[in-house]
Amino acid sequence: xxxxxxxxxxxxxxxxxxxxxxxxxxxxxxxxxxxxxxxxxxxxxxxxxxxxxxxxxxxxxxxxxxxxxxxxxxxxxxxxxxxxxxxxxxxxxxxxxxxxxxxxxxxxxxxxxxxxxxxxxxxxxxxxxxxxxxxxxxxxxxxxxxxxxxxxxxxxxxxxxxxxxxxxxxx
Amino acid sequence: xxxxxxxxxxxxxxxxxxxxxxxxxxxxxxxxxxxxxxxxxxxxxxxxxxxxxxxxxxxxxxxxxxxxxxxxxxxxxxxxxxxxxxxxxxxxxxxxxxxxxxxxxxxxxxxxxxxxxxxxxxxxxxxxxxxxxxxxxxxxxxxxxxxxxxxxxxxxxxxxxxxxxxxxxxxxxxxxxxxxxxxxxxxxxxxxxxxxxxxxxxxxxxxxxxxxxxxxxxxxxxxxxxxxxxxxxxxxxxxxxxxxxxxxxxxxxxxxxxxxxxxxxxxxxxxxxxxxxxxxxxxxxxxxxxxxxxxxxxxxxxxxxxxxxxxxxxxxxxxxxxxxxxxxxxxxxxxxxxxxxxxxxxxxxxxxxxxxxxxxxxxxxxxxxxxxxxxxxxxxxxxxxxxxx
Numbered sequence: 407x408x409x410x411x412x413x414x415x416x417x418x419x420x421x422x423x424x425x426x427x428x429x430x431x432x433x434x435x436x437x438x439x440x441x442x443x444x445x446x447x448x449x450x451x452x453x454x455x456x457x458x459x460x461x462x463x464x465x466x467x468x469x470x471x472x473x474x475x476x477x478x479x480x481x482x483x484x485x486x487x488x489x490x491x492x493x494x495x496x497x498x499x500x501x502x503x504x505x506x507x508x509x510x511x512x513x514x515x516x517x518x519x520x521x522x523x524x525x526x527x528x529x530x531x532x533x534x535x536x537x538x539x540x541x542x543x544x545x546x547x548x549x550x551x552x553x554x555x556x557x558x559x560x561x562x563x564x565x566x567x568x569x570x571x572x573x574x575x576x577x
Numbered sequence: 578x579x580x581x582x583x584x585x586x587x588x589x590x591x592x593x594x595x596x597x598x599x600x601x602x603x604x605x606x607x608x609x610x611x612x613x614x615x616x617x618x619x620x621x622x623x624x625x626x627x628x629x630x631x632x633x634x635x636x637x638x639x640x641x642x643x644x645x646x647x648x649x650x651x652x653x654x655x656x657x658x659x660x661x662x663x664x665x666x667x668x669x670x671x672x673x674x675x676x677x678x679x680x681x682x683x684x685x686x687x688x689x690x691x692x693x694x695x696x697x698x699x700x701x702x703x704x705x706x707x708x709x710x711x712x713x714x715x716x717x718x719x720x721x722x723x724x725x726x727x728x729x730x731x732x733x734x735x736x737x738x739x740x741x742x743x744x745x746x747x748x749x750x751x752x753x754x755x756x757x758x759x760x761x762x763x764x765x766x767x768x769x770x771x772x773x774x775x776x777x778x779x780x781x782x783x784x785x786x787x788x789x790x791x792x793x794x795x796x797x798x799x800x801x802x803x804x805x806x807x808x809x810x811x812x813x814x815x816x817x818x819x820x821x822x823x824x825x826x827x828x829x830x831x832x833x834x835x836x837x838x839x840x841x842x843x844x845x846x847x848x849x850x851x852x853x854x855x856x857x858x859x860x861x862x863x864x865x866x867x868x869x870x871x872x873x874x875x876x877x878x879x880x881x882x883x884x885x886x887x888x889x890x891x892x893x894x895x896x897x898x899x900x901x902x903x904x905x906x907x908x909x910x911x912x913x914x915x916x917x918x919x920x921x922x923x924x925x926x927x928x929x930x931x932x933x934x935x936x937x938x939x940x941x942x943x944x945x946x947x948x949x950x951x952x953x954x955x956x957x958x959x960x961x962x963x964x965x966x
Contacts, residue, residue: 448965465882493846500840 411552411576413439414559415538416566418546423570425449428548431565437556440549442541460525464518471513475506537577545572552576583808583950587942595935595942602932609925618677619916620926623908624933625674626767629667630784630904631937634792635660636723637756638823640749643742648960649819652811652951656799658730659944660792661723666940668716671767678705681916684773695774703770711766715759722752730952737954761785768908771915775853779838786834790827790873791904797824798897799941801890808950811962814888818966821887824877824896832874857910861920865910872903905930 418424425447431438432453441450479502483489488496523529541547548566555562563574609617639657642650678685685705690697701707726748733741764784769775797820804812842850857866877896886892913920952958 461884500836500843503836504840 413537413577414550414552414555414562415575415577416548416550416562416571417538417540417573417575418548418570419572421447421546424546424548427566427569427571428453430569431548431562434561434565435556436550436562436565437554438548439551439554440537442537442547442549444541444544444546460518460522463521464514467514467517468510471510472506475509476502479505583810585803585808585942585946585950587946591942592939595939598931598935599939600932601928602930602935605925605928605932609929612925613921614677615680616917616921616925617929618674618680619912620929621670621677622674622681622767622916623905623912624929625667625670627904627908627930628663628933628937629671630788631792631795632661632663632667633719633756633760634788634790635796636664636719636726637753637789638792638796639726640752640756643746643749644753646746646957648957649816649964650961651955651957652961653796653800653809653816654730654952654955655945655948655950656796656803657792658727659941660796660799662727662944663937663940664716664719664723666936668712668720671712671716672709675705675709678708682770682773684770699773703773708766711762715763718755718759722748722755726752731948733955734949734953739956741954742956757785760788768911771912772853772856774849776847776849777838777842777853779834779841783831783834783838786827786831787873787904787907790824790831791900793820793823793827794897794900797821797893798901801894801897803945803950811951813965815965816961817890817893818884818888819964821881821893821896824893824900825881825887828874828877828881828900832870832878835870835874856914862910862914865906865920869903869907869910872899872906 416427418427421443424441424443428438428441428450438454441454443450480497483498484496491498536542537549538545538547550562552559566574606617606621609620635657639654639661641647642654642657674681683689684696684699684703685708690700696703726745729741729745729748733745761781761784764781768784769777769780797817800809800812800816800820803809839854842854854866857863876899880892880896881887909922955961
């Protein structure tokens, strides 16, 4: 039977059967598209090799913010428009720091939010892609792309069933 | 994993080395009292306060673990316990400071209240008898609670059960409450009253954070050293990560408090407050002002930020050494301008530090060797041994 359904979905009832099936599938060379779980699971995070670099990006956003903020305040208070203010020097560096800390946190938050949204391709008003609505509750889902999964469908079905999948269907 | 019979046996050679260090300390102190009593008393106060703050910080660290019901740290709880056992020794040294009051605290001079209106105003609090009443009261409370927690902890090893855990948690709550109040007052007595004309609202809180920071650092050091010589086999990268998170987080808070104190004083520009920094803005102390910030905040902040460095002994150890130096320079920066009036540093300082270091290590290793290094019946022990994230 030829189907034009793109995905093969394996539904699991609990964490342990999911991890068993997940690890055995990886050993057999199955290419897994995505795993949906109600909470983060170490083995899945390691197995999917989804390493994020967003912390590095955040660090450089922070560095950028610090340089721009201190530079900007120095320019405004010392170079562009120096004011005599209660006997204080033009370059009131310690009072710049407070503003810098707060505005750096804000800058990092906003820029990493945008970075994450761009990488994950989400934006306000986008419809949520939910493969199986039960994955938002208490079920664990392994998603396979039928064209790219590397191993034949019957074999995967057998593997999942042997390892405690409660349901396998195409979507 | 065999953690049940992990016992530290202190080799005789190491003990002799520690006695040697204590000997160096005694010689330096005696030489100091002969050559320059003010400097010797400043050394005495600095090192005394240094190691006491480690002990109190460690007691606080241990109490926090109980109150938060932290699982990861329970296998290492003997180390803060052992460090806290130094408090009674420190008590003796602080009481002996009675003979050095005149050299250290100029508010204790005879007749100063007649010529100095501010000190006369403060005299009901800052006078020698009440000073020592406070010392005895604070040390009494600390020793009673630390002993109690230690006894419950040892009893748990033998008897097991959850009852001891809940008891420890209850007394830990009492302990942090007492430390929060008493240690801040203690820091005001010992360090801030060296400059009795100075006003600062944040000094005591900063001293408390500094004690917690440096205690967390030394706890990590002892854990790593014990692991290197073959004990605490379960130490893994996740434990190291949690320890270095403590150092990282506390060094940020230290930096925050240090900056907040300075910034308010600098901006307010009131002579009563600024004179502290003005006295310390010249020569070596001007350099130490920046050195404190770099050693206690900047280097730990930068080095322990990435995940990779905060999980590796190779990166944590240098940061620990830097923070231990940082604690010394911080106290030196407070004490020397007030007592010695110039930045003298030499063999006397190093010798005295080594002496106290030897004594502290002797007390800590002695307490560590008295009980199993890993608690036996702690309810979170299993969780701690297999801690992973």
